[in-house]
Amino acid sequence: MNEDFKEILKSHGLKVTNQRIVVLETLSRHKGEHLTPEEIYEIVKKEHPEIGLATIYRTIQLLCQLDLVEKVVLVDGIVRYEMVEKQKGKAHHHHHIVCLDCGNVESFEDDLLENLEDAISKKTGFEIVNHEVKFYGYCNKCKKKHIN
Amino acid sequence: MNEDFKEILKSHGLKVTNQRIVVLETLSRHKGEHLTPEEIYEIVKKEHPEIGLATIYRTIQLLCQLDLVEKVVLVDGIVRYEMVEKQKGKAHHHHHIVCLDCGNVESFEDDLLENLEDAISKKTGFEIVNHEVKFYGYCNKCKKKHIN
DNA sequence: TATGTGAGTGAAAGAAATTTTAATTTATAT
DNA sequence: ATATAAATTAAAATTTCTTTCACTCACATA
Numbered sequence: 001m002n003e004d005f006k007e008i009l010k011s012h013g014l015k016v017t018n019q020r021i022v023v024l025e026t027l028s029r030h031k032g033e034h035l036t037p038e039e040i041y042e043i044v045k046k047e048h049p050e051i052g053l054a055t056i057y058r059t060i061q062l063l064c065q066l067d068l069v070e071k072v073v074l075v076d077g078i079v080r081y082e083m084v085e086k087q088k089g090k091a092h093h094h095h096h097i098v099c100l101d102c103g104n105v106e107s108f109e110d111d112l113l114e115n116l117e118d119a120i121s122k123k124t125g126f127e128i129v130n131h132e133v134k135f136y137g138y139c140n141k142c143k144k145k146h147i148n
Numbered sequence: 149m150n151e152d153f154k155e156i157l158k159s160h161g162l163k164v165t166n167q168r169i170v171v172l173e174t175l176s177r178h179k180g181e182h183l184t185p186e187e188i189y190e191i192v193k194k195e196h197p198e199i200g201l202a203t204i205y206r207t208i209q210l211l212c213q214l215d216l217v218e219k220v221v222l223v224d225g226i227v228r229y230e231m232v233e234k235q236k237g238k239a240h241h242h243h244h245i246v247c248l249d250c251g252n253v254e255s256f257e258d259d260l261l262e263n264l265e266d267a268i269s270k271k272t273g274f275e276i277v278n279h280e281v282k283f284y285g286y287c288n289k290c291k292k293k294h295i296n
Numbered sequence: 297t298a299t300g301t302g303a304g305t306g307a308a309a310g311a312a313a314t315t316t317t318a319a320t321t322t323a324t325a326t
Numbered sequence: 327a328t329a330t331a332a333a334t335t336a337a338a339a340t341t342t343c344t345t346t347c348a349c350t351c352a353c354a355t356a
Binding site for chain 2: 121132134
């Protein structure tokens with residue numbers, strides 16, 4: 001999986017640097033979480049204080065372009081990143097559900113909307129290539145607090 | 149409709165200031181558009197150069213809290229605002245379709261997802277209060293360019 | 297295995313977007 | 327009319343992200 005990454009970099013004519021490996025490994029150790037660039041920086045800094053914030057920004061941008069990492073922007077406007085989990089080399093479609101109280105972001109899978117694209121496409125004349133769904137609500141923990 | 153706004157402000161214990169009226173009227177004259185704070189500022193400045201950018205920011209935040217204006221954040225991370233169009237006092241649910249080429253944002257109505265909330269709710273344990281759907285693609289104009 | 301070259305990096309400066317501060321003005325209740 | 331609390335202005339500060347530039351390192355080639 002680390003070797004795969006090296007291959008991906010090479011096949012794009014990019015250099016295999018320690019910084020890139022460290023950032024990807026960090027995100028890999030935090031699968032399912034949605035981290036801000038600053039948070040990624042703080043985690044990386046513990047083991048590699050020599051890696052600068054600018055490199056974190058450049059690297060996550062690169063990882064996004066390589067489709068290894070996904071950028072997530074919620075209504076709060078805060079930019080977060082999450083590791084793309086691939087199955088058989090293909091990333092599966094997933095969406096986000098956000099707790100309005102604790103801010104926790106969970107992912108869930110969904111194929112229900114694929115056929116909706118056609119309908120919207122006909123209606124609007126757009127050629128649709130992607131879609132994004134976010135649900136906002138209260139998670140199990142916060143739901144209880146919320147009632148009181 | 150202007151009077152309505154004054155009433156809303158008063159009923160929330162807020163003062164009816166010229167700046168607030170100007171900002172709301174400006175957004176009202178640009179229904180269906182999705183403007184950045186800076187764009188709103190530029191439009192307002194033409195008629196009212198004395199109104200500062202900070203006031204624009206504060207006012208649109210206020211208008212959001214009053215549910216008169218909706219904040220829209222796309223994957224580009226740029227924050228835009230649009231006037232909420234109400235029918236019989238109730239805002240109807242709508243979503244966005246974004247052209248990846250020209251950046252144009254269109255709104256469209258949708259009630260197809262209402263029942264989806266229940267399904268997702270059961271699946272995740274979240275109490276869902278809202279959802280947001282964005283489609284990304286190429287609009288009619290750009291579609292043609294895109295093929296070539 | 298040594299070496300040249302350009303891609304990548306780090307630190308700092310720079311931008312861009314938004315918020316805060318503090319002095320002043322204004323809406324509105326009395 | 328006047329007091330006063332809220333709102334505004336302009337500037338400074340903050341936050342978030344990007345660019346610059348000198349330096350370093352990965353790696354293709356010899």
